[in-house]
Amino acid sequence: MRLEILTPEEMGSVDRKAVDAGPLDGYGLMQNAGAVVAAAILERFAEAEGFLVLCGPGNNGGDGYVVARLLVERGVQVRLFAETEPAAGSDAARARRACPVEPKSYSEFEPVERWLVVDALFGAGLSKPVEGREAAIIERVRTSGLPVVSIDLPSGVSGLTGKPLGAAFQADLTVTFFRKKPGHVLVPGRQMCGELLVADIGIAETTLNRAECKTWENHPALWRAALPEIGISAHKYSRGHVAVISGGATSTGAARLAARGAARAGAGAVTVLSPANALSVNAMHLTSIMLRRADTVEELEAFLSDRGPSGAVLGPGAGTGERTRSFARSLLDRAGAAGGLVFDADAITAFRGDPETLFAMIKASAAQVVLTPHEGEFGRLFPGLEDAPEVSKVERTREAAMRSGAAIVLKGPDTVVAAPDGRAAINVNATQHLATAGSGDVLSGIIAGLMAQTMPAFEAACAGIWLHAEAGRVFGRGLIAEDLPEMLPQVLQSQFPEHVR
Numbered sequence: 001m002r003l004e005i006l007t008p009e010e011m012g013s014v015d016r017k018a019v020d021a022g023p024l025d026g027y028g029l030m031q032n033a034g035a036v037v038a039a040a041i042l043e044r045f046a047e048a049e050g051f052l053v054l055c056g057p058g059n060n061g062g063d064g065y066v067v068a069r070l071l072v073e074r075g076v077q078v079r080l081f082a083e084t085e086p087a088a089g090s091d092a093a094r095a096r097r098a099c100p101v102e103p104k105s106y107s108e109f110e111p112v113e114r115w116l117v118v119d120a121l122f123g124a125g126l127s128k129p130v131e132g133r134e135a136a137i138i139e140r141v142r143t144s145g146l147p148v149v150s151i152d153l154p155s156g157v158s159g160l161t162g163k164p165l166g167a168a169f170q171a172d173l174t175v176t177f178f179r180k181k182p183g184h185v186l187v188p189g190r191q192m193c194g195e196l197l198v199a200d201i202g203i204a205e206t207t208l209n210r211a212e213c214k215t216w217e218n219h220p221a222l223w224r225a226a227l228p229e230i231g232i233s234a235h236k237y238s239r240g241h242v243a244v245i246s247g248g249a250t251s252t253g254a255a256r257l258a259a260r261g262a263a264r265a266g267a268g269a270v271t272v273l274s275p276a277n278a279l280s281v282n283a284m285h286l287t288s289i290m291l292r293r294a295d296t297v298e299e300l301e302a303f304l305s306d307r308g309p310s311g312a313v314l315g316p317g318a319g320t321g322e323r324t325r326s327f328a329r330s331l332l333d334r335a336g337a338a339g340g341l342v343f344d345a346d347a348i349t350a351f352r353g354d355p356e357t358l359f360a361m362i363k364a365s366a367a368q369v370v371l372t373p374h375e376g377e378f379g380r381l382f383p384g385l386e387d388a389p390e391v392s393k394v395e396r397t398r399e400a401a402m403r404s405g406a407a408i409v410l411k412g413p414d415t416v417v418a419a420p421d422g423r424a425a426i427n428v429n430a431t432q433h434l435a436t437a438g439s440g441d442v443l444s445g446i447i448a449g450l451m452a453q454t455m456p457a458f459e460a461a462c463a464g465i466w467l468h469a470e471a472g473r474v475f476g477r478g479l480i481a482e483d484l485p486e487m488l489p490q491v492l493q494s495q496f497p498e499h500v501r
């Protein structure tokens, strides 16, 4: 599977390498790009009665001239609109000369019913906000309701961040080349592409140095090999033991959701560590999951020494006070006994005043640590890395992982997972139904459950995100957090039958 995601800059370097290696030059690649776009248009929009092609000044426009020529050669009606001539000597200028359709200016653009718009204004070279006459034509197309096929990217959407820079097209189909770019998978770019087609334009696979790729689309192919296998001689503790720290009497549900997630992800044993005042409420709701009292660090450490869990979840419902901070310190200190740690929710917020202390402890710890913030929690821990119009979610998450020493799961419709070594994955199978109270608690449990079975942090985080999203997707409408752990067996059995022997 082609899961690598290339920034526009990385794509440019692949492009240059492909041209250096031959046999195709830049103009040859442009011919192939135009050909795959024209073929996709004719196949998917056979009923279109004509084509309005909008060409920008660069090579994206160059692709547009090739598409216009190929459509004319098929005997269909084409009108072409361009404002700026391509630079003399460029591939786009050559494509412009070879195109038999004389361009009109943007001001002459008129939508025609049952025609289709081909958007070749800007692609990888978008360098500033789309304004003025380009913004006006995008607005005219939007109000016309005509279908739009975008070449490489919907013009106005940044290939790096997936965010619109000024005005931008909402496409029905986007055809990109060789590999996806971050802008195709991060939101809102993902929705603005419409259907996305990644086409081969004759760039050899060997042009891509796979070892240098650090960003992927999250998919089982990325981590399937690291999924825990259950041997026939397994016993409950050899399958991993997860400790989940519960909050007080009125906030225990989050810990139980995490515990259930860990158990359904395959951990052989799960223990909820509860304050004394919440023991009875936890006891009333737990059956296969064990329960032990832990109000103090001493009680936590006694448990860690006795039982040596291989994973732990701290944060859901835990409170943001000193108990949570001291438990975090203890878990990180005693990592030999606690293995893979997931810090979520309150365990993140508890360190908002002093994130550097947390990061220093994580870096000094032998534990593998995953932090699972949503945007609000992320902002509390990583000042300066908050969301901003020209910054990519992938780069923010990567920087946070390097700063903290933990694998970071920055949650959202396009959850990004990043590791301190620079690897990053963008998740694409989430569903809106996951936006429900307690959903994140289950996720932290699933990740801890996988880590407790010795799955490394980055892979466990990627797998956890994907399984959690898939459970939500399969369940669909009406989902509440309690349903997520209960969907996991079905997802695991249908997707990974070899892992349920």
Ligand SMILES: NC(=O)C1=CN([C@@H]2O[C@H](COP(=O)(O)OP(=O)(O)OC[C@H]3O[C@@H](n4cnc5c(N)ncnc54)[C@H](OP(=O)(O)O)[C@@H]3O)[C@@H](O)[C@H]2O)[C@@H](O)CC1
Pocket (backbone or CB within 6 Å): 011, 012, 015, 029, 030, 033, 056, 057, 058, 059, 060, 061, 062, 063, 121, 122, 123, 124, 125, 126, 127, 128, 129, 130, 131, 134, 151, 152, 153, 177
């Ligand atoms: N990679 C590949 O394998 C292949 C790539 N191919 C194609 O090449 C495309 C990349 O081409 P590209 O580099 O020429 O950039 P492109 O997107 O045409 O824009 C640059 C021009 O637009 C201008 N401009 C930018 N923003 C603007 C704004 N808001 N408002 C106004 N102007 C703006 C910018 O101006 P400048 O920044 O120089 O001031 C410059 O003139 C790529 O997307 C793909 O379609 C294929 O042909 C074959 C193989």
Ligand SMILES: [K+]
Pocket (backbone or CB within 6 Å): 060, 119, 120, 121, 122, 123, 150, 151, 152, 153, 154, 155
């Ligand atoms: K475009």
